[in-house]
Amino acid sequence: MKVRNSVVFILAGLILEGVAVFYCLRGFYLSHFSVPLALAILGFGAGLFGLFLVFKDFKSFTQLESLVKLLEKGDIVGVDQAILRRKGEFSKSVENSILPVLDTFFRLIGDVQRSSEELSYLVDILERDTETNRKGLKETSNAMNEVSTAADEEADVAQKVANGIETLLSLAREISETASNLRKLSDNAEVLSHDVSNKMGSLLGDIRQVTISNEETAKKVIKLAEQMEQINRFVDTLAEIAEQTNLLALNAAIEAARAGESGRGFAVVAEEVRKLAMRSRSSALEIAALAGEMMESAKAVATEVTSGTELVNNNLRKGEDVVSSLNDFSRAFGEVSSGLDLVDERVKAQVQKLSEIAQEAGRLASLSQETAASVQEITASLTEQSNALEHIEGCVKKLVEVAGRLKSVANQYTKETWSKEDKERMARESLKVLMELAERPEFKSLDINRLAPIFDKAFKGHPYIKTPLLVGLNGKIIHADARLDKNVDWSFRPWFQGALRGEPFVGEPYVTLGTNRPAFTVSCPVKNERGEVIAVLAANVDDRG
Known part of the structure; x- marks a missing residue:
């Protein structure tokens, strides 16, 4: 724009000089000399001013040329430092022309550097996640293979279970039918037991009557034996009387024989008495013998009757025991019948449940087969995912290379901002300030x-430290310069990751957001009393004022 202005002034001067010459040639200067003179003066002045502007623009062009040569070398930091250190030497036009370009260039480089850092951070996360996913996918694939094998086995087992449940169902139905038959038999046995018990009760009543009759008979036989014993005593008495009578008759016969003829009749009578006594004695002995036999028979009968009575009583007791057992059997059969009813109900319920289980087992077998098929499909899908993940890993590696190249390209414009010695000195002094703050109790407690x-x-007022900030473990600002956006996430920045590892960090030069000019970041961890990292102290370092 200024070159155009200088040309305009020179042209205007030449035009004015030409008009003055024209007036002189036409003879107007004789009558109007002041007009050509004024035009000549104005033209000369405009030409001089144009030449002045040309000279000034030429100087600006020279300055601009020197800066452009630095730009051709890619030394934008050198251009910025030249303008900064030679403040006032460059014309405003040059500064106004170059500074916006530098601002734009630095902003572009800063964006590229931050983007490359964020890309590197995200690619690193992606790489770790991809590796984790690959391992997880491999483990999942192995697990799915095991699941596939297990699913096949489960399908076989489910089918076997279904078959087994069908068998159990058939057995349960047979058990139910058998329980029903047993219940009927138990009912019949209970009725029969009642009948036998009643008949045994009637028989025991008859036996009791026989026992009573036998006891009476035994008493009578015993009494008869006692009477026969009395008869024997009477017969003994009669035998003694007969013996005495026989002796008296013998004595009377002897006396009659002595009496001779007069005693002959008495002798006949005595003989008859003796004979009668002998027959009486003989009859008494026979009666005694018969009475003895009768008494012995009576005693034997009494003994037999007594033994029979005892035997009957024993049988009666046994019969009562039998009746009691029959009653127990009857009650037991009743309980068995009730138990069989319960068993029948339970078995029927089990049959119902087994039927439901059989249906579920059938469905389980079908589902197991479907699961096995689905697992095979999933396994095939996992294989495809594994192949896709390998492709992603290849792409991630390329991204890592791209991010590295991008960072390298951006850093080549800022890496020569400071010499190694100057950078180490500023880093050392700046870290000292940060680490002293990190050791204060106010920072250890994050109060x-x-x-x-x-x-x-x-x-x-620190000469080096710019835009200091205290960042929490979530990457968000806890306290910082008011110009910084507290919603920005700083967790991807290398200085944040470096300090989180528990050691001081010194970064490479980069273009900062705060100044849009090169700086490098230093950071250190803030630890609590237990030595745990709880925050990060960081600051940009720049000595250019």
Whole structure:
């Protein structure tokens, strides 16, 4: 624009000089000399001013050329430092022309550097996640193979279970039918037991009557034996009387024989008495013998009757025991019948449940087969995913290379900002300030109300430290310069990751957001009393004022 202005002034001067010459040639200067003179003066002045502008623009062009040569070398930091250190030497036009370009270029480089850092961070996460996913996918694939084998086995087992349940169902039905038959037999046995018990009760009543009759008979036989014993005593008495009578008759016969003829009749009578006594004695002995036999028979009969009575009583007791057992059997059969009813009900319920289980087992077998098929499909899908993941890993490696190249391209414009010695010196002094703050109790406890004034005072007017910030473990700002956006996530930045590892960090030069000019970041961890990292202290370092 200024070159155009200088040309305009020179042209205007030449035109004015031409008009003055024209007036002189036409003879107007004789009558109007002041007009050509004024035009000549104006033309000369415009030409001089144009030449002045041309000279000034030429100087600006020379300055601009020197800066462009630096730009041709890619040394934008050198251009910026040249303008900064030679403040006032460059014309405003040059500064106004170059500074916007530098601002744009630095902004572009800064965006590229931050983007490359974020890309590297995200690619690193992606790489770790991809590796984790690959391992997980491999484990899942192995697990799915095992699941596939298990599913096939499960399908076989489910089918066997279904077959087994069908068998159990058939057996349960047979058990139910058998239980029903047993219940009927038990009912019949209970009725029969009642009948036998009743008949045994009647028989025992008859036996009791016989026992009573036998006891009476035994008593009578015993009494008869006692009477026969009395008869024997009477017969003995009669035998003694007969013996005495026989002796008296013998004595009377002897006396009659002595009496001779006069005693002959008495002798006949005595003889008859003797004979009668002998027959009486003989009859008494026979009666005694018969009575003895009768008494012995009576005793034997009494003994037999007594033994029979005892035997009957024993049988009666046994019969009562039998009746009691029959009653127990009857009750037992009743309980068995009730139990069989319960068994029948339970078995029927089991049959119902087994039927439902059989249906579920059938469905389970079908589902197991479907599961086995689905597992095979999933296994095939996992194979495809594994192949896709390998492709992704290849792409991630390429992204890592791209991010590295992008970062390298961006950093080549800022890496020569400071010499190695100057950078180490500034880093050492800046880290000392950060680490001293990190050891203060206000920072160890993250007491924001107490640490904020200490933080602001420590960095105020510092020659190197720019835009200090205290960042939490979530990557968000806890306290910082008010110009910084507290919603920005700083977790992807290398200085944050470096400090999280528990050691001080010194970064490479990069273009900062705060100044849009090169700086490098230093950071250190803030640890609590237990030595755990709880925050990160960081700051940009730049000595250019």
